[in-house]
Amino acid sequence: MKYLMFVATDTDPDADPHAAPDIEAWFEDVSSRGKWIMGDRLRPREDATTVRVRSGELLLTDGPFAESKEWVVGFDVLECDDLDEAIEIASKHPMAHHGRIEVRPFWPIDEG
Amino acid sequence: MADQESEAAGNVHQESGAARTGDVAATLDRAMVEGRLRIVAGLIRLTGEWELAEDCVQDAAIRALDSWPRDGIPDKPLAWLTTTAHRRAVDVLRRRRTEREKLVVLQRMSERDPTEMNSGDDRLALLFTCCHPALPLAGRVALTLKTVSGLSTREVARAFLVSEATMGQRLLRTRNKIAHAGISLQVPAPHRMAERTAGVLAVIYLLFNEGYSATDGDGVRDDLAVEALTLSSLLAALLPDDDEVHGLRALLLLQQARRAARVDAVGDLIPMDEQDRSCWNQREIANGISSLLTSRRSGRPAGQYRLQAEIAAVHSTAPTPDETDWGRIVESYDALLRLQDSPVIALNRAVAIGFRDGPEGGLSSMAQVQADPRLAGYHLIPAVRADLLRRAGRASEAIEAYRGALEQARTTAERRFLHRRLRELGGPA
Numbered sequence: 001m002k003y004l005m006f007v008a009t010d011t012d013p014d015a016d017p018h019a020a021p022d023i024e025a026w027f028e029d030v031s032s033r034g035k036w037i038m039g040d041r042l043r044p045r046e047d048a049t050t051v052r053v054r055s056g057e058l059l060l061t062d063g064p065f066a067e068s069k070e071w072v073v074g075f076d077v078l079e080c081d082d083l084d085e086a087i088e089i090a091s092k093h094p095m096a097h098h099g100r101i102e103v104r105p106f107w108p109i110d111e112g
Numbered sequence: 113m114a115d116q117e118s119e120a121a122g123n124v125h126q127e128s129g130a131a132r133t134g135d136v137a138a139t140l141d142r143a144m145v146e147g148r149l150r151i152v153a154g155l156i157r158l159t160g161e162w163e164l165a166e167d168c169v170q171d172a173a174i175r176a177l178d179s180w181p182r183d184g185i186p187d188k189p190l191a192w193l194t195t196t197a198h199r200r201a202v203d204v205l206r207r208r209r210t211e212r213e214k215l216v217v218l219q220r221m222s223e224r225d226p227t228e229m230n231s232g233d234d235r236l237a238l239l240f241t242c243c244h245p246a247l248p249l250a251g252r253v254a255l256t257l258k259t260v261s262g263l264s265t266r267e268v269a270r271a272f273l274v275s276e277a278t279m280g281q282r283l284l285r286t287r288n289k290i291a292h293a294g295i296s297l298q299v300p301a302p303h304r305m306a307e308r309t310a311g312v313l314a315v316i317y318l319l320f321n322e323g324y325s326a327t328d329g330d331g332v333r334d335d336l337a338v339e340a341l342t343l344s345s346l347l348a349a350l351l352p353d354d355d356e357v358h359g360l361r362a363l364l365l366l367q368q369a370r371r372a373a374r375v376d377a378v379g380d381l382i383p384m385d386e387q388d389r390s391c392w393n394q395r396e397i398a399n400g401i402s403s404l405l406t407s408r409r410s411g412r413p414a415g416q417y418r419l420q421a422e423i424a425a426v427h428s429t430a431p432t433p434d435e436t437d438w439g440r441i442v443e444s445y446d447a448l449l450r451l452q453d454s455p456v457i458a459l460n461r462a463v464a465i466g467f468r469d470g471p472e473g474g475l476s477s478m479a480q481v482q483a484d485p486r487l488a489g490y491h492l493i494p495a496v497r498a499d500l501l502r503r504a505g506r507a508s509e510a511i512e513a514y515r516g517a518l519e520q521a522r523t524t525a526e527r528r529f530l531h532r533r534l535r536e537l538g539g540p541a
Contacts, residue, residue, distance in 0.1 A: 001294040003294075055279045080294070081247060081296070082294045082295065082296035082298075083293045083295045083296070084295070084296060084298070084300065084301070084304075086294075087246070088301070103291055105293050105294055107292070
Protein backbone atom coordinates (compact mmCIF):
# COMPACT_ATOMS: atom_id res chain seq x y z
CA MET A 1 0.00 0.00 0.00
CA LYS A 2 1.08 3.56 -0.67
CA TYR A 3 1.11 6.09 2.14
CA LEU A 4 1.78 9.80 2.15
CA MET A 5 3.66 11.15 5.13
CA PHE A 6 2.83 14.79 5.82
CA VAL A 7 5.84 16.01 7.78
CA ALA A 8 4.67 18.94 9.88
CA THR A 9 5.79 21.23 12.66
CA ASP A 10 4.26 21.05 16.11
CA THR A 11 3.55 23.86 18.55
CA ASP A 12 4.19 21.42 21.38
CA PRO A 13 7.47 19.77 20.40
CA ASP A 14 9.54 17.22 22.26
CA ALA A 15 11.43 18.74 25.18
CA ASP A 16 14.57 16.94 24.02
CA PRO A 17 14.88 17.39 20.22
CA HIS A 18 18.53 16.28 20.34
CA ALA A 19 17.34 12.73 21.09
CA ALA A 20 15.65 12.68 17.68
CA PRO A 21 17.07 10.21 15.16
CA ASP A 22 19.24 11.31 12.27
CA ILE A 23 17.48 12.11 8.97
CA GLU A 24 20.33 10.68 6.86
CA ALA A 25 20.10 7.34 8.69
CA TRP A 26 16.32 7.37 8.23
CA PHE A 27 16.61 8.00 4.50
CA GLU A 28 19.35 5.39 4.07
CA ASP A 29 17.19 2.81 5.85
CA VAL A 30 13.88 3.38 4.04
CA SER A 31 15.38 3.77 0.58
CA SER A 32 17.63 0.71 0.88
CA ARG A 33 14.61 -1.38 1.86
CA GLY A 34 12.64 -0.10 -1.13
CA LYS A 35 10.04 1.56 1.07
CA TRP A 36 10.68 5.13 -0.09
CA ILE A 37 9.22 6.21 -3.42
CA MET A 38 9.71 9.97 -3.34
CA GLY A 39 9.68 12.95 -1.04
CA ASP A 40 11.21 16.34 -0.40
CA ARG A 41 11.32 19.38 1.82
CA LEU A 42 8.91 22.23 1.05
CA ARG A 43 9.69 25.94 1.08
CA PRO A 44 8.16 27.76 4.07
CA ARG A 45 4.53 28.81 4.06
CA GLU A 46 5.47 32.37 3.12
CA ASP A 47 6.30 30.93 -0.29
CA ALA A 48 2.93 29.18 -0.66
CA THR A 49 0.19 30.38 -3.00
CA THR A 50 -3.40 29.20 -2.67
CA VAL A 51 -5.35 28.89 -5.91
CA ARG A 52 -9.15 28.96 -6.30
CA VAL A 53 -11.45 29.46 -9.28
CA ARG A 54 -14.92 30.85 -8.50
CA SER A 55 -17.45 31.78 -11.18
CA GLY A 56 -14.70 31.56 -13.73
CA GLU A 57 -12.51 33.97 -11.86
CA LEU A 58 -9.04 33.03 -10.66
CA LEU A 59 -8.58 33.89 -6.99
CA LEU A 60 -5.06 33.81 -5.60
CA THR A 61 -4.13 34.09 -1.93
CA ASP A 62 -0.68 34.60 -0.53
CA GLY A 63 0.09 31.81 1.92
CA PRO A 64 -1.25 28.34 2.79
CA PHE A 65 -4.97 27.44 2.68
CA ALA A 66 -5.13 26.53 6.36
CA GLU A 67 -4.80 29.14 9.08
CA SER A 68 -2.84 26.98 11.46
CA LYS A 69 0.06 27.24 13.86
CA GLU A 70 1.41 24.03 12.38
CA TRP A 71 2.35 23.66 8.77
CA VAL A 72 3.63 21.01 6.41
CA VAL A 73 7.37 21.26 5.87
CA GLY A 74 7.87 18.17 3.76
CA PHE A 75 6.39 14.96 2.48
CA ASP A 76 7.35 11.39 1.67
CA VAL A 77 5.58 8.77 -0.36
CA LEU A 78 6.07 5.28 1.07
CA GLU A 79 5.31 1.80 -0.18
CA CYS A 80 4.49 -0.33 2.88
CA ASP A 81 2.97 -3.71 3.64
CA ASP A 82 0.50 -2.18 6.07
CA LEU A 83 -0.15 0.70 8.45
CA ASP A 84 2.05 -0.76 11.19
CA GLU A 85 5.04 -0.63 8.85
CA ALA A 86 4.22 2.96 7.86
CA ILE A 87 3.90 3.89 11.55
CA GLU A 88 7.30 2.30 12.30
CA ILE A 89 8.94 4.29 9.48
CA ALA A 90 7.23 7.52 10.59
CA SER A 91 8.25 6.96 14.21
CA LYS A 92 11.94 6.84 13.21
CA HIS A 93 11.77 10.16 11.30
CA PRO A 94 13.29 13.05 13.30
CA MET A 95 10.19 15.18 12.75
CA ALA A 96 8.09 12.63 14.66
CA HIS A 97 10.19 13.70 17.66
CA HIS A 98 10.18 17.47 17.34
CA GLY A 99 7.25 17.89 14.98
CA ARG A 100 4.44 15.62 13.95
CA ILE A 101 3.77 13.28 11.08
CA GLU A 102 0.42 12.42 9.58
CA VAL A 103 0.30 9.11 7.77
CA ARG A 104 -2.42 8.99 5.15
CA PRO A 105 -3.16 6.02 2.88
CA PHE A 106 -3.48 6.59 -0.86
CA TRP A 107 -6.99 6.18 -2.28
CA PRO A 108 -6.33 4.46 -5.62
CA ILE A 109 -8.42 5.90 -8.45
CA ASP A 110 -9.97 2.51 -9.33
CA GLU A 111 -11.24 1.89 -5.78
CA GLY A 112 -14.68 2.85 -4.58
CA MET B 113 -28.56 -25.13 -0.56
CA ALA B 114 -28.98 -26.37 2.98
CA ASP B 115 -29.11 -29.99 1.80
CA GLN B 116 -25.98 -29.53 -0.22
CA GLU B 117 -24.19 -28.17 2.82
CA SER B 118 -25.14 -30.84 5.30
CA GLU B 119 -24.23 -33.46 2.73
CA ALA B 120 -20.85 -31.84 2.22
CA ALA B 121 -20.22 -31.71 5.96
CA GLY B 122 -20.70 -35.45 5.54
CA ASN B 123 -21.07 -36.62 9.10
CA VAL B 124 -24.71 -36.14 10.02
CA HIS B 125 -26.35 -38.68 12.31
CA GLN B 126 -28.38 -40.39 9.56
CA GLU B 127 -29.82 -43.01 11.84
CA SER B 128 -31.14 -40.55 14.38
CA GLY B 129 -32.93 -38.47 11.74
CA ALA B 130 -34.67 -35.41 13.06
CA ALA B 131 -33.18 -33.89 16.19
CA ARG B 132 -35.12 -32.34 19.03
CA THR B 133 -35.32 -28.56 18.93
CA GLY B 134 -33.96 -28.23 22.47
CA ASP B 135 -30.91 -30.35 21.62
CA VAL B 136 -30.31 -28.32 18.47
CA ALA B 137 -30.46 -25.01 20.32
CA ALA B 138 -28.18 -26.24 23.10
CA THR B 139 -25.64 -27.78 20.71
CA LEU B 140 -25.64 -24.72 18.47
CA ASP B 141 -25.23 -22.43 21.45
CA ARG B 142 -22.29 -24.46 22.75
CA ALA B 143 -20.63 -24.58 19.34
CA MET B 144 -21.05 -20.83 18.85
CA VAL B 145 -19.65 -19.99 22.29
CA GLU B 146 -16.74 -22.33 21.71
CA GLY B 147 -15.94 -21.57 18.12
CA ARG B 148 -17.64 -18.47 16.73
CA LEU B 149 -14.61 -16.27 17.28
CA ARG B 150 -12.26 -18.74 15.62
CA ILE B 151 -14.48 -18.89 12.54
CA VAL B 152 -14.83 -15.10 12.36
CA ALA B 153 -11.07 -14.57 12.81
CA GLY B 154 -10.27 -17.16 10.16
CA LEU B 155 -12.71 -15.65 7.68
CA ILE B 156 -11.34 -12.13 8.26
CA ARG B 157 -7.84 -13.48 7.72
CA LEU B 158 -8.92 -15.02 4.40
CA THR B 159 -11.23 -12.33 3.05
CA GLY B 160 -10.06 -9.17 4.77
CA GLU B 161 -13.73 -8.34 5.28
CA TRP B 162 -15.00 -7.97 8.81
CA GLU B 163 -18.69 -7.57 8.32
CA LEU B 164 -18.82 -10.35 5.74
CA ALA B 165 -17.07 -12.68 8.20
CA GLU B 166 -19.50 -11.90 11.02
CA ASP B 167 -22.54 -12.13 8.74
CA CYS B 168 -21.48 -15.49 7.31
CA VAL B 169 -21.06 -17.02 10.76
CA GLN B 170 -24.47 -15.68 11.76
CA ASP B 171 -25.89 -17.07 8.53
CA ALA B 172 -24.39 -20.49 9.28
CA ALA B 173 -26.05 -20.48 12.71
CA ILE B 174 -29.42 -19.67 11.14
CA ARG B 175 -28.98 -22.47 8.62
CA ALA B 176 -28.16 -24.87 11.46
CA LEU B 177 -31.46 -24.02 13.13
CA ASP B 178 -33.18 -24.89 9.86
CA SER B 179 -31.38 -28.06 8.87
CA TRP B 180 -30.29 -29.74 12.12
CA PRO B 181 -33.83 -30.42 13.39
CA ARG B 182 -34.61 -32.02 10.01
CA ASP B 183 -31.38 -33.85 9.17
CA GLY B 184 -29.97 -34.43 12.64
CA ILE B 185 -27.16 -32.75 14.53
CA PRO B 186 -23.79 -33.27 12.83
CA ASP B 187 -21.06 -35.17 14.70
CA LYS B 188 -18.86 -32.09 14.60
CA PRO B 189 -21.18 -29.09 14.87
CA LEU B 190 -18.29 -26.63 14.88
CA ALA B 191 -16.80 -28.08 11.72
CA TRP B 192 -20.25 -27.94 10.10
CA LEU B 193 -20.63 -24.27 11.06
CA THR B 194 -17.12 -23.46 9.83
CA THR B 195 -17.68 -25.15 6.48
CA THR B 196 -21.10 -23.57 6.05
CA ALA B 197 -19.86 -20.06 6.94
CA HIS B 198 -16.89 -20.52 4.63
CA ARG B 199 -19.12 -21.55 1.72
CA ARG B 200 -21.45 -18.70 2.35
CA ALA B 201 -18.47 -16.31 2.13
CA VAL B 202 -17.33 -17.86 -1.14
CA ASP B 203 -20.88 -17.54 -2.43
CA VAL B 204 -21.21 -13.88 -1.52
CA LEU B 205 -17.78 -13.04 -2.92
CA ARG B 206 -18.48 -14.85 -6.21
CA ARG B 207 -21.56 -12.77 -6.75
CA ARG B 208 -20.10 -9.48 -5.70
CA ARG B 209 -16.44 -9.18 -6.55
CA THR B 210 -14.93 -7.87 -9.72
CA GLU B 211 -13.07 -10.58 -11.64
CA ARG B 212 -9.60 -9.53 -10.55
CA GLU B 213 -10.36 -9.31 -6.82
CA LYS B 214 -12.48 -12.43 -6.94
CA LEU B 215 -9.64 -14.53 -8.26
CA VAL B 216 -7.21 -13.50 -5.56
CA VAL B 217 -9.56 -13.99 -2.62
CA LEU B 218 -11.28 -17.12 -3.89
CA GLN B 219 -7.94 -18.68 -4.77
CA ARG B 220 -6.79 -18.04 -1.22
CA MET B 221 -10.00 -19.51 0.17
CA SER B 222 -9.86 -22.64 -1.95
CA GLU B 223 -6.33 -23.40 -0.81
CA ARG B 224 -7.31 -24.16 2.76
CA ASP B 225 -9.44 -26.65 4.57
CA PRO B 226 -11.84 -24.29 6.30
CA THR B 227 -12.09 -26.48 9.39
CA GLU B 228 -8.32 -26.28 9.86
CA MET B 229 -7.87 -22.64 8.98
CA ASN B 230 -7.76 -21.27 12.52
CA SER B 231 -5.03 -21.17 15.06
CA GLY B 232 -5.38 -19.80 18.55
CA ASP B 233 -3.31 -16.82 17.54
CA ASP B 234 -5.82 -15.74 14.89
CA ARG B 235 -8.11 -14.79 17.75
CA LEU B 236 -5.32 -12.92 19.47
CA ALA B 237 -4.37 -11.15 16.23
CA LEU B 238 -8.01 -10.18 15.85
CA LEU B 239 -8.01 -8.77 19.36
CA PHE B 240 -4.83 -6.75 18.73
CA THR B 241 -6.35 -5.43 15.53
CA CYS B 242 -9.63 -4.47 17.22
CA CYS B 243 -7.56 -2.65 19.87
CA HIS B 244 -5.24 -0.92 17.41
CA PRO B 245 -4.35 2.55 18.72
CA ALA B 246 -4.86 4.05 15.22
CA LEU B 247 -8.58 3.39 15.72
CA PRO B 248 -10.73 5.78 17.76
CA LEU B 249 -11.05 4.46 21.34
CA ALA B 250 -14.84 4.15 21.23
CA GLY B 251 -14.48 2.22 17.98
CA ARG B 252 -11.91 -0.14 19.50
CA VAL B 253 -14.13 -1.19 22.36
CA ALA B 254 -17.25 -1.34 20.20
CA LEU B 255 -15.56 -3.45 17.54
CA THR B 256 -14.13 -5.83 20.13
CA LEU B 257 -17.55 -6.32 21.69
CA LYS B 258 -19.12 -6.77 18.27
CA THR B 259 -16.54 -8.94 16.56
CA VAL B 260 -14.69 -10.67 19.38
CA SER B 261 -17.52 -11.16 21.86
CA GLY B 262 -20.28 -11.42 19.28
CA LEU B 263 -22.68 -8.90 20.78
CA SER B 264 -25.29 -7.58 18.40
CA THR B 265 -25.01 -3.96 17.26
CA ARG B 266 -28.05 -3.26 19.44
CA GLU B 267 -26.38 -4.71 22.55
CA VAL B 268 -23.19 -2.75 21.90
CA ALA B 269 -25.29 0.39 21.39
CA ARG B 270 -26.99 -0.18 24.75
CA ALA B 271 -23.65 -0.72 26.45
CA PHE B 272 -22.60 2.76 25.30
CA LEU B 273 -26.01 4.39 25.72
CA VAL B 274 -26.24 5.42 22.08
CA SER B 275 -28.81 4.57 19.41
CA GLU B 276 -28.41 1.45 17.31
CA ALA B 277 -28.00 3.62 14.20
CA THR B 278 -25.21 5.64 15.82
CA MET B 279 -23.43 2.45 16.88
CA GLY B 280 -23.88 0.97 13.40
CA GLN B 281 -22.16 4.04 11.97
CA ARG B 282 -19.38 3.86 14.55
CA LEU B 283 -18.71 0.20 13.74
CA LEU B 284 -18.80 0.93 10.02
CA ARG B 285 -16.33 3.81 10.33
CA THR B 286 -14.02 1.67 12.46
CA ARG B 287 -14.09 -1.24 10.02
CA ASN B 288 -13.59 1.19 7.13
CA LYS B 289 -10.51 2.64 8.74
CA ILE B 290 -9.06 -0.84 9.18
CA ALA B 291 -9.59 -1.57 5.49
CA HIS B 292 -8.63 1.84 4.06
CA ALA B 293 -5.65 2.57 6.32
CA GLY B 294 -4.26 -0.94 5.84
CA ILE B 295 -4.36 -2.21 9.42
CA SER B 296 -3.29 -5.85 9.21
CA LEU B 297 -4.68 -8.73 11.18
CA GLN B 298 -1.55 -9.48 13.18
CA VAL B 299 0.10 -9.64 16.56
CA PRO B 300 2.35 -6.55 16.94
CA ALA B 301 6.14 -6.60 16.59
CA PRO B 302 7.97 -7.59 19.81
CA HIS B 303 9.20 -4.04 20.57
CA ARG B 304 5.63 -2.70 20.37
CA MET B 305 4.16 -5.51 22.42
CA ALA B 306 4.11 -3.82 25.84
CA GLU B 307 2.28 -0.66 24.78
CA ARG B 308 -0.13 -2.54 22.56
CA THR B 309 -0.78 -5.10 25.29
CA ALA B 310 -1.91 -2.43 27.77
CA GLY B 311 -4.62 -1.45 25.30
CA VAL B 312 -5.75 -5.04 24.82
CA LEU B 313 -5.87 -5.65 28.59
CA ALA B 314 -8.16 -2.64 28.99
CA VAL B 315 -10.54 -3.99 26.37
CA ILE B 316 -10.51 -7.56 27.77
CA TYR B 317 -11.30 -6.20 31.21
CA LEU B 318 -14.17 -4.16 29.82
CA LEU B 319 -15.37 -7.24 27.95
CA PHE B 320 -15.27 -9.30 31.14
CA ASN B 321 -17.30 -6.66 32.96
CA GLU B 322 -19.79 -6.67 30.13
CA GLY B 323 -20.25 -10.37 30.83
CA TYR B 324 -20.01 -10.07 34.60
CA SER B 325 -22.61 -7.34 34.98
CA ALA B 326 -24.50 -7.37 31.69
CA THR B 327 -26.05 -4.07 30.64
CA ASP B 328 -28.79 -5.73 28.64
CA GLY B 329 -31.64 -6.20 31.07
CA ASP B 330 -30.98 -8.90 33.63
CA GLY B 331 -28.82 -11.93 33.87
CA VAL B 332 -25.10 -12.53 33.65
CA ARG B 333 -23.64 -13.18 30.22
CA ASP B 334 -21.37 -15.97 31.28
CA ASP B 335 -20.18 -16.58 27.72
CA LEU B 336 -18.66 -13.10 27.52
CA ALA B 337 -16.89 -13.49 30.84
CA VAL B 338 -15.63 -16.91 29.73
CA GLU B 339 -14.47 -15.46 26.41
CA ALA B 340 -12.60 -12.69 28.24
CA LEU B 341 -11.00 -15.34 30.44
CA THR B 342 -10.04 -17.41 27.39
CA LEU B 343 -8.47 -14.37 25.76
CA SER B 344 -6.59 -13.43 28.91
CA SER B 345 -5.26 -17.01 29.13
CA LEU B 346 -4.19 -16.87 25.49
CA LEU B 347 -2.48 -13.54 26.14
CA ALA B 348 -0.75 -15.02 29.21
CA ALA B 349 0.56 -17.90 27.10
CA LEU B 350 1.87 -15.52 24.44
CA LEU B 351 3.32 -13.00 26.89
CA PRO B 352 4.47 -15.15 29.84
CA ASP B 353 6.74 -12.35 31.15
CA ASP B 354 4.10 -9.62 31.29
CA ASP B 355 3.08 -9.27 34.95
CA GLU B 356 -0.04 -7.28 34.16
CA VAL B 357 -1.31 -9.98 31.78
CA HIS B 358 -1.06 -12.46 34.67
CA GLY B 359 -2.53 -9.84 37.00
CA LEU B 360 -5.58 -9.44 34.78
CA ARG B 361 -5.96 -13.20 34.38
CA ALA B 362 -5.79 -13.58 38.16
CA LEU B 363 -8.40 -10.86 38.61
CA LEU B 364 -10.79 -12.40 36.08
CA LEU B 365 -10.41 -15.92 37.50
CA LEU B 366 -10.97 -14.77 41.07
CA GLN B 367 -14.09 -12.83 40.09
CA GLN B 368 -15.37 -15.56 37.81
CA ALA B 369 -14.92 -18.11 40.64
CA ARG B 370 -17.76 -16.41 42.51
CA ARG B 371 -20.25 -16.43 39.65
CA ALA B 372 -22.37 -19.35 40.88
CA ALA B 373 -22.87 -17.59 44.20
CA ARG B 374 -23.52 -14.12 42.80
CA VAL B 375 -27.03 -14.68 41.47
CA ASP B 376 -29.97 -16.45 43.08
CA ALA B 377 -32.54 -18.75 41.48
CA VAL B 378 -34.53 -15.86 39.96
CA GLY B 379 -31.42 -14.05 38.75
CA ASP B 380 -31.11 -11.52 41.56
CA LEU B 381 -27.66 -10.33 42.60
CA ILE B 382 -26.46 -11.54 45.99
CA PRO B 383 -24.03 -9.23 47.81
CA MET B 384 -20.68 -10.80 48.65
CA ASP B 385 -21.27 -10.99 52.43
CA GLU B 386 -24.46 -13.04 51.83
CA GLN B 387 -22.98 -15.39 49.21
CA ASP B 388 -22.72 -19.10 49.91
CA ARG B 389 -18.94 -19.44 49.86
CA SER B 390 -19.13 -23.19 49.35
CA CYS B 391 -20.40 -22.34 45.82
CA TRP B 392 -17.23 -20.47 44.98
CA ASN B 393 -15.23 -22.39 42.41
CA GLN B 394 -12.12 -23.51 44.31
CA ARG B 395 -10.29 -24.60 41.15
CA GLU B 396 -10.68 -21.15 39.62
CA ILE B 397 -9.64 -19.52 42.90
CA ALA B 398 -6.52 -21.71 43.00
CA ASN B 399 -5.71 -20.85 39.37
CA GLY B 400 -6.32 -17.17 40.10
CA ILE B 401 -3.98 -17.22 43.10
CA SER B 402 -1.40 -19.05 41.00
CA SER B 403 -1.60 -16.31 38.31
CA LEU B 404 -1.33 -13.67 41.02
CA LEU B 405 1.84 -15.31 42.35
CA THR B 406 3.28 -15.41 38.80
CA SER B 407 2.51 -11.71 38.49
CA ARG B 408 4.17 -10.92 41.84
CA ARG B 409 7.28 -12.92 40.89
CA SER B 410 8.06 -10.41 38.11
CA GLY B 411 9.47 -8.17 40.84
CA ARG B 412 7.98 -5.12 39.13
CA PRO B 413 5.84 -2.70 41.15
CA ALA B 414 2.23 -3.86 41.12
CA GLY B 415 0.15 -2.51 38.23
CA GLN B 416 -3.56 -1.82 38.31
CA TYR B 417 -4.69 -5.34 37.42
CA ARG B 418 -2.43 -7.05 39.95
CA LEU B 419 -3.63 -4.68 42.68
CA GLN B 420 -7.25 -5.45 41.84
CA ALA B 421 -6.39 -9.15 41.85
CA GLU B 422 -4.83 -8.72 45.32
CA ILE B 423 -8.17 -7.34 46.51
CA ALA B 424 -10.14 -10.16 44.89
CA ALA B 425 -7.72 -12.68 46.44
CA VAL B 426 -8.38 -11.35 49.95
CA HIS B 427 -12.11 -11.90 49.40
CA SER B 428 -11.66 -15.32 47.80
CA THR B 429 -9.51 -16.68 50.61
CA ALA B 430 -11.60 -15.38 53.53
CA PRO B 431 -13.55 -18.34 55.02
CA THR B 432 -16.34 -16.00 56.22
CA PRO B 433 -17.18 -12.35 55.49
CA ASP B 434 -16.17 -11.37 59.04
CA GLU B 435 -12.72 -12.81 58.52
CA THR B 436 -12.06 -10.59 55.48
CA ASP B 437 -8.83 -8.63 55.89
CA TRP B 438 -10.30 -5.21 55.05
CA GLY B 439 -7.08 -3.51 56.13
CA ARG B 440 -5.20 -5.18 53.27
CA ILE B 441 -7.99 -4.29 50.87
CA VAL B 442 -7.84 -0.60 51.84
CA GLU B 443 -4.05 -0.71 51.33
CA SER B 444 -4.50 -2.05 47.81
CA TYR B 445 -7.03 0.69 47.05
CA ASP B 446 -4.54 3.27 48.36
CA ALA B 447 -1.91 1.84 45.97
CA LEU B 448 -4.44 1.92 43.10
CA LEU B 449 -5.22 5.56 43.84
CA ARG B 450 -1.50 6.36 43.67
CA LEU B 451 -1.42 4.80 40.19
CA GLN B 452 -4.48 6.61 38.89
CA ASP B 453 -6.60 9.37 40.35
CA SER B 454 -9.97 7.69 39.76
CA PRO B 455 -13.12 8.68 41.66
CA VAL B 456 -14.54 5.16 41.12
CA ILE B 457 -11.54 3.66 42.94
CA ALA B 458 -12.06 6.23 45.71
CA LEU B 459 -15.70 5.08 45.93
CA ASN B 460 -14.64 1.44 46.29
CA ARG B 461 -12.10 2.48 48.91
CA ALA B 462 -14.89 4.16 50.87
CA VAL B 463 -16.84 0.87 50.78
CA ALA B 464 -13.77 -0.98 52.13
CA ILE B 465 -13.32 1.61 54.88
CA GLY B 466 -16.99 1.11 55.71
CA PHE B 467 -16.11 -2.51 56.55
CA ARG B 468 -12.71 -1.87 58.15
CA ASP B 469 -13.82 1.00 60.41
CA GLY B 470 -17.61 0.50 60.45
CA PRO B 471 -20.42 2.15 58.43
CA GLU B 472 -20.01 5.63 59.93
CA GLY B 473 -16.33 5.60 58.87
CA GLY B 474 -17.47 4.59 55.39
CA LEU B 475 -20.03 7.39 55.29
CA SER B 476 -17.49 10.07 56.19
CA SER B 477 -15.16 8.68 53.50
CA MET B 478 -18.16 8.74 51.10
CA ALA B 479 -18.74 12.43 51.85
CA GLN B 480 -15.39 13.26 50.20
CA VAL B 481 -15.97 10.91 47.30
CA GLN B 482 -19.43 12.31 46.55
CA ALA B 483 -18.03 15.85 46.36
CA ASP B 484 -15.99 14.82 43.28
CA PRO B 485 -17.74 16.42 40.28
CA ARG B 486 -16.54 13.56 38.06
CA LEU B 487 -18.94 11.24 39.90
CA ALA B 488 -21.99 13.45 39.40
CA GLY B 489 -24.85 11.15 38.36
CA TYR B 490 -22.76 7.96 38.82
CA HIS B 491 -25.36 5.23 39.26
CA LEU B 492 -23.70 3.36 42.15
CA ILE B 493 -23.31 6.31 44.54
CA PRO B 494 -26.83 6.25 46.00
CA ALA B 495 -26.70 2.44 46.28
CA VAL B 496 -23.40 2.51 48.20
CA ARG B 497 -24.62 5.31 50.48
CA ALA B 498 -27.90 3.50 51.08
CA ASP B 499 -26.06 0.36 52.12
CA LEU B 500 -23.82 2.23 54.58
CA LEU B 501 -26.85 4.03 56.07
CA ARG B 502 -28.69 0.71 56.42
CA ARG B 503 -25.74 -0.87 58.22
CA ALA B 504 -25.42 2.20 60.44
CA GLY B 505 -29.04 1.64 61.49
CA ARG B 506 -30.22 4.94 59.96
CA ALA B 507 -33.31 3.34 58.38
CA SER B 508 -35.26 6.36 57.14
CA GLU B 509 -32.22 7.92 55.46
CA ALA B 510 -31.39 4.52 53.99
CA ILE B 511 -34.90 4.17 52.53
CA GLU B 512 -34.57 7.55 50.86
CA ALA B 513 -31.16 6.64 49.46
CA TYR B 514 -32.41 3.26 48.14
CA ARG B 515 -35.22 5.10 46.30
CA GLY B 516 -32.60 7.34 44.70
CA ALA B 517 -30.58 4.26 43.77
CA LEU B 518 -33.65 2.65 42.16
CA GLU B 519 -34.03 5.61 39.82
CA GLN B 520 -30.47 5.16 38.59
CA ALA B 521 -30.23 1.35 38.56
CA ARG B 522 -29.27 0.02 35.13
CA THR B 523 -30.34 -3.63 35.19
CA THR B 524 -33.47 -5.46 36.29
CA ALA B 525 -31.44 -7.58 38.72
CA GLU B 526 -30.04 -4.42 40.31
CA ARG B 527 -33.57 -3.01 40.67
CA ARG B 528 -34.89 -6.23 42.23
CA PHE B 529 -32.01 -6.21 44.71
CA LEU B 530 -32.75 -2.61 45.71
CA HIS B 531 -36.48 -3.43 46.07
CA ARG B 532 -35.55 -6.28 48.39
CA ARG B 533 -33.48 -3.97 50.58
CA LEU B 534 -36.41 -1.53 50.72
CA ARG B 535 -38.76 -4.33 51.80
CA GLU B 536 -36.30 -5.44 54.48
CA LEU B 537 -36.25 -1.90 55.84
CA GLY B 538 -40.06 -1.89 55.90
CA GLY B 539 -40.27 0.87 53.34
CA PRO B 540 -42.74 0.71 50.40
CA ALA B 541 -41.05 -1.13 47.54
